[in-house]
Amino acid sequence: MADINRLETWIKYKNGLCGDCMGSCCTMPVEVKLPDLIRIGVVDEFELDEPIKNIAKRLEKQRVIQHFNFKNSLFTLAQRANGDCLYLDAKTRLCTIYDKRPNTCRNHPKIGPKPGFCAYTRNPAAQPR
Numbered sequence: 001m002a003d004i005n006r007l008e009t010w011i012k013y014k015n016g017l018c019g020d021c022m023g024s025c026c027t028m029p030v031e032v033k034l035p036d037l038i039r040i041g042v043v044d045e046f047e048l049d050e051p052i053k054n055i056a057k058r059l060e061k062q063r064v065i066q067h068f069n070f071k072n073s074l075f076t077l078a079q080r081a082n083g084d085c086l087y088l089d090a091k092t093r094l095c096t097i098y099d100k101r102p103n104t105c106r107n108h109p110k111i112g113p114k115p116g117f118c119a120y121t122r123n124p125a126a127q128p129r
Helices: 034-040 045-049 052-061
Strands: 065-069 074-077
Touching: 034 052, 052 065
Parallel strands: none
Antiparallel strands: 065 074
16 A cells, blocks of 8 residues: 555556545645635635735635745645645545646646656545446
């Protein structure tokens, strides 16, 4: 079984692998940029005139993000106590904002800690293929 923190346990990604996965990648910290937050719907385009620091403070207060990197203008999405992304459905293990998901998620596993590989963990509730 893959361990999210041990890249040597990850497996080579292939199409269809996500269909019965526990959403292991959704327990990794997700760095996003302002356009991602606009697409998700937590930042309004009218706020773009505001200092980014103010946007970050508001999102931290609302617990949408857990960190803002001022140097790179990267926001890290908040995670639940168990490490899951806020937007991962706890029962289905599917993304609740899939059509609006951040570019980091759209490009996984092409980019990430081990490009081309993922921390696939079979969902025991998934139907056998």
